[in-house]
Amino acid sequence: MGYVKYEQKDLVGVVTIDREKALNALNTEVLADLEAVVDAIDLGKTRCVIITGAGQKAFVAGADIGAMSTMTKEQGRAFSKRGNDVFRKIESLPVPVIAAVNGFALGGGCELSLSCDIRIASENALFGQPEAGLGITPGFGGTQRLARTIGVGKAKELIYTCGKVKAEEALKIGLVNAVYPADQLMEECIKLAGKIARNAPIAVRQCKKAINLGLQMDIDSAVSLEAELFSFCLDTKDQKNAMTAFCEKRKPDPFIN
Ligand code: HXC
Numbered sequence: 001m002g003y004v005k006y007e008q009k010d011l012v013g014v015v016t017i018d019r020e021k022a023l024n025a026l027n028t029e030v031l032a033d034l035e036a037v038v039d040a041i042d043l044g045k046t047r048c049v050i051i052t053g054a055g056q057k058a059f060v061a062g063a064d065i066g067a068m069s070t071m072t073k074e075q076g077r078a079f080s081k082r083g084n085d086v087f088r089k090i091e092s093l094p095v096p097v098i099a100a101v102n103g104f105a106l107g108g109g110c111e112l113s114l115s116c117d118i119r120i121a122s123e124n125a126l127f128g129q130p131e132a133g134l135g136i137t138p139g140f141g142g143t144q145r146l147a148r149t150i151g152v153g154k155a156k157e158l159i160y161t162c163g164k165v166k167a168e169e170a171l172k173i174g175l176v177n178a179v180y181p182a183d184q185l186m187e188e189c190i191k192l193a194g195k196i197a198r199n200a201p202i203a204v205r206q207c208k209k210a211i212n213l214g215l216q217m218d219i220d221s222a223v224s225l226e227a228e229l230f231s232f233c234l235d236t237k238d239q240k241n242a243m244t245a246f247c248e249k250r251k252p253d254p255f256i257n
Contacts, residue, residue: 002018003019004037006037006040013046016053018053022064023103031083038093039089052189087111096118096193099112110128112140121185129146199255202238207229
């Protein structure tokens with residue numbers, strides 16, 4: 001797992017893509033390392049995951065252009081599938097994932113951030129899908145997740161023009177949730193992850209499931225899924241703990257399951 005590091009900070013897992021010399025560009029080795037690290041996360045003791053890039057300059061500057069430059073159609077299809085599979089795995093992690101976007105998030109880097117639940121950016125972050133300028137389309141889900149995140153019109157404009165979005169603009173268009181000076185980014189992401197980790201873990205997981213799966217359904221199926229997940233929570237110790245505490249006008253015990 002040479003290109004991807006993992007650190008457990010209490011209930012929060014921090015994943016760092018570490019190919020700094022190439023601005024953390026994604027090739028098949030990096031994708032394999034990222035998948036291995038994600039697979040190895042101990043979900044019994046992790047309530048939130050943060051993904052970031054090594055160094056001060058880049059989150060991920062895209063898929064590896066050198067590697068793609070000589071790919072055949074079949075190799076390209078396999079490469080796109082590989083990235084999509086890993087990103088779907090990240091998107092489908094049962095716990096929330098925060099992208100700590102510490103610089104360039106271009107092409108596959110922007111797509112990686114979009115497979116996370118929440119994006120928090122440093123002031124020097126720069127987002128974009130430059131693929132059309134390289135003679136390709138986005139291939140790790142960008143056409144789909146960017147449109148779902150910021151709306152179809154703005155996503156089309158950015159993808160067709162290869163427009164770049166600075167952190168402040170990203171905040172305005174809803175691409176990121178917050179922007180911080182670079183030296184505060186990780187601290188703020190850890191704080192946010194800590195807030196998530198303090199809530200009832202099963203409930204948080206069910207919330208993620210309800211939002212992610214529900215958004216792909218018609219509204220009747222989606223609210224019915226929500227009702228299922230809500231009622232599932234009524235069977236948990238955390239719910240008994242929290243609601244009994246409320247009724248007894250005291251704080252709940254720390255959540256356990
Ligand atoms: C391979 C990359 C890379 C990339 C940077 N590097 N981005 N290598 N693939 N995507 C390498 C450079 O070649 C260079 O290596 C080193 O990182 C530092 O980059 P510089 O260009 O010297 O830095 P700088 O001048 O600061 O410019 C930074 C930059 C620029 C603006 C981010 O590197 C850039 O435009 N990169 C490409 C961004 C991009 O187009 N991404 C989308 C790719 S397509 P050396 O060895 O020279 O020091 C994509 C498709 C996804 O992601 C879907 C696939 C299926």
